[in-house]
Amino acid sequence: MIIKKRGLIVIKRIFIWLIYLISGFILYSKKGYLFSFFITFAKVVYPLSIFWIQIRIKRKSKFMPINESMSTSQLWFNILPVLACLITVIFSLLNLLFFITETFN
Numbered sequence: 001m002i003i004k005k006r007g008l009i010v011i012k013r014i015f016i017w018l019i020y021l022i023s024g025f026i027l028y029s030k031k032g033y034l035f036s037f038f039i040t041f042a043k044v045v046y047p048l049s050i051f052w053i054q055i056r057i058k059r060k061s062k063f064m065p066i067n068e069s070m071s072t073s074q075l076w077f078n079i080l081p082v083l084a085c086l087i088t089v090i091f092s093l094l095n096l097l098f099f100i101t102e103t104f105n
Contacts, residue, residue: 020050020089023096033098034091042091049085 024046032039064082066075 019096020092023092024050026096026099027092030099033095033102038091039095042088042095045084045088046092048081049088052081052085 027039027042027046034042065078070078
């Protein structure tokens with residue numbers, strides 16, 4: 001039972017990473033389908049988001065490690081990478097979606 005769950009988790013992760021890497025390929029190699037500011041932001045933060053996600057997965061740490069004893073600078077230091085990563089994921093997947101819809105229409 002545990003082996004089947006691990007295999008399913010591995011397949012899900014491979015599928016998610018494949019979609020994210022394809023969206024990055026479209027982001028860098030094709031024209032942008034969003035506003036140029038969003039495309040530029042995504043191109044700058046995309047490699048950092050891959051690196052950041054890999055660290056979080058490998059260390060198995062919390063997605064947003066926040067507690068009440070943190071100072072304001074520590075909170076921003078923990079929140080900004082998460083927000084940048086999420087925004088980059090949204091922009092790159094939207095760009096992929098617009099690419100797919102334009103390709104098939």
